[in-house]
Amino acid sequence: MIQINELIREIDDCPVGREGWSQFEEICTRVLEFLFVPPLTRPNRQSRTYSGVNRRDAIFPNRNITNTGIENCLNWHHLYVELNARFILFEFKNYNSTLLSHEEVNQTRNYLVSTIGKLGIIISTKDPEDSAMRQRNIAYTQEGKVIIFLKKEHLKEMLAMKERNEDPSDLIMDMIELFYIQHE
Numbered sequence: 001m002i003q004i005n006e007l008i009r010e011i012d013d014c015p016v017g018r019e020g021w022s023q024f025e026e027i028c029t030r031v032l033e034f035l036f037v038p039p040l041t042r043p044n045r046q047s048r049t050y051s052g053v054n055r056r057d058a059i060f061p062n063r064n065i066t067n068t069g070i071e072n073c074l075n076w077h078h079l080y081v082e083l084n085a086r087f088i089l090f091e092f093k094n095y096n097s098t099l100l101s102h103e104e105v106n107q108t109r110n111y112l113v114s115t116i117g118k119l120g121i122i123i124s125t126k127d128p129e130d131s132a133m134r135q136r137n138i139a140y141t142q143e144g145k146v147i148i149f150l151k152k153e154h155l156k157e158m159l160a161m162k163e164r165n166e167d168p169s170d171l172i173m174d175m176i177e178l179f180y181i182q183h184e
Contacts (some may be wrong), residue, residue, distance in 0.1 A: 007159055025092045040060040044059050062085050080117075091123070108147050
């Protein structure tokens, strides 16, 4: 599929670091829209809270409130019920050399208010530090908030899943289940 190959090329060609942060956010958002809209709704990008204090990179409305039985809606309905995921929050980190730290987890954790839900996904070019892994465990233990980490390779795998007529949201479910298994 030409569109999938083009998106993979754009992911691979995006410069890391400050130089490519805006491009990385744009590419990731387009990939997520291609993968998940529908059953999710087009995202709100750079959405700010009323006071302007918080700015979320992309939040996708999840209107899968009832179980319709439609195959590609099941995971999103499950997440709506399990994590009150009224919106699916994505944060993009296009780091050159810095690993994800507990600070990025705390930022995402703070964005997960009751009107958004308890699921946050950080897409990054780098792996999380141990402090980030510990901090997301704390967020879950204290508040029931689930924060998962995805990398560019996960985006490419989800594109390949879509090309194989599989549900790419299965990978997100797999990552959440892996988090639950590893949580301590």
